Amino acid sequence: MSFIIGKSCVDCMDTACANACPVDCIHGPINVGGSGAEVAAQGKEAFPGGQLYIDPDTCINCGACVPECPVSAIYEDEDIAIKAGDEESVHKNYEFFGLKYA
Numbered sequence: 001m002s003f004i005i006g007k008s009c010v011d012c013m014d015t016a017c018a019n020a021c022p023v024d025c026i027h028g029p030i031n032v033g034g035s036g037a038e039v040a041a042q043g044k045e046a047f048p049g050g051q052l053y054i055d056p057d058t059c060i061n062c063g064a065c066v067p068e069c070p071v072s073a074i075y076e077d078e079d080i081a082i083k084a085g086d087e088e089s090v091h092k093n094y095e096f097f098g099l100k101y102a
């Protein structure tokens, strides 16, 4: 089980969540280990359609990222994301880190 970043993050990408994460498990939109630094360096306009993702293998489900998100894009687990109609984001979070959600 892991927190999941949903589609509301697309084109927002302010990286506030990545800065709040105590285990450094939020990355993207391109670099799987960069904590969103490419957005800070190049601006979100350089990544149209991009979003950040949570590494499900590393997330400790602490919730620290949730209040930081200005667009309420972060779901507390996969089931909540799916019930909200955002199953695609569940798979995207896993697949970004080379994982598969079963």
Ligand code: SF4
Pocket (backbone or CB within 6 Å): 003, 020, 021, 022, 023, 024, 025, 026, 054, 058, 059, 060, 061, 062, 063, 064, 065, 066
């Ligand atoms: S729930 Fe905690 S560990 Fe998981 S992504 Fe959010 S801040 Fe990081």
Ligand code: SF4
Pocket (backbone or CB within 6 Å): 005, 008, 009, 010, 012, 013, 014, 015, 016, 017, 018, 052, 068, 069, 070, 071, 072, 073, 074
């Ligand atoms: S705080 Fe929200 S919108 Fe910003 S990068 Fe994180 S999930 Fe995306």
